[in-house]
Amino acid sequence: MNELEEKKKQIIGIYSEMRLSMELHELGWQVHRAYFNEDIKFIIIKYWCPKCKKYNNQWIRHKKHNGKTIKCVTNLCKCCKKTELQVISRYLQVKTSEGIATNKENVRNFSFHPKIRYNMGKEVFYVWIAVFDGKYDKICHYYILNTKDVEKFDNINLPTYQITDNQKTELPIREDGTVLKKGSAATGYDYSVFNTKFYYNFRALEIETKNALT
Numbered sequence: 001m002n003e004l005e006e007k008k009k010q011i012i013g014i015y016s017e018m019r020l021s022m023e024l025h026e027l028g029w030q031v032h033r034a035y036f037n038e039d040i041k042f043i044i045i046k047y048w049c050p051k052c053k054k055y056n057n058q059w060i061r062h063k064k065h066n067g068k069t070i071k072c073v074t075n076l077c078k079c080c081k082k083t084e085l086q087v088i089s090r091y092l093q094v095k096t097s098e099g100i101a102t103n104k105e106n107v108r109n110f111s112f113h114p115k116i117r118y119n120m121g122k123e124v125f126y127v128w129i130a131v132f133d134g135k136y137d138k139i140c141h142y143y144i145l146n147t148k149d150v151e152k153f154d155n156i157n158l159p160t161y162q163i164t165d166n167q168k169t170e171l172p173i174r175e176d177g178t179v180l181k182k183g184s185a186a187t188g189y190d191y192s193v194f195n196t197k198f199y200y201n202f203r204a205l206e207i208e209t210k211n212a213l214t
C-alpha cells in the first residue's frame with residue numbers, strides 16, 4: 001500500500017468511527033475513545049437503574065447552603081431518586097473497510113481481521129463497518145457482534161486461528177449491506193448471521209434484562 005492509499009485508509013477509519021460514535025450517542029451511550037490505536041477502540045457507557053429497570057441519568061439534588069441554592073450530583077437514579085445507578089460498559093473493537101472492487105459493479109469484497117480471536121465475555125464486541133460511496137455521501141453498514149459470536153461463522157479452534165494475518169474473514173457485500181457469502185452445510189458455518197443477526201444490531205450492546213429497552 002503506498003502512502004496515499006495508507007492516508008486514505010486512515011481518513012476512512014476516522015470518518016466511520018465518527019459516524020459510529022454519533023449513532024451510539026443517539027442511542028444514549030457515552031463514547032470514550034482509545035488514546036492509542038489499541039485492540040479496543042471505544043469504551044461506551046450508560047447508567048442503569050436496577051429498580052426502574054431502565055437507563056437513567058444521575059439525580060442532581062438542589063440544596064440550600066448559606067442562603068444559596070447549590071447543585072449536588074448524586075449517584076442515584078433521577079427517576080426514583082433512591083437507587084444507586086449501575087455503570088453498564090461495553091468494549092468495542094472497530095474495523096473499517098472500503099473493500100476491493102469485484103466484477104460486479106455493486107459488490108465489493110471485504111476482509112476483516114478480528115484481532116481478538118476468542119470469547120472475551122459478554123461485554124466485548126466487534127463493530128465491522130463496510131463503507132460504500134453513496135450518491136452524496138459515504139454509506140456505512142454496521143455489523144455488530146459479540147466476540148462469542150465469531151464461532152457462528154468461523155472455526156476458532158483451528159491451531160492457526162490465533163495468528164493475526166493467517167485468518168481473514170472475507171465477505172462479498174452488496175452496496176445495500178447484504179452479505180453474499182453463504183457458508184457451507186458441511187462445515188456448519190453460516191454467514192447469513194451477518195444479515196439476520198449482526199446487521200445494524202445496536203440492540204446487542206444493551207444489557208440482557210427483560211424489558212431492558214422499555
Ligand SMILES: [Zn+2]
Pocket residue numbers: 049050051052053056077078079080081083
Ligand atoms: Zn430508578
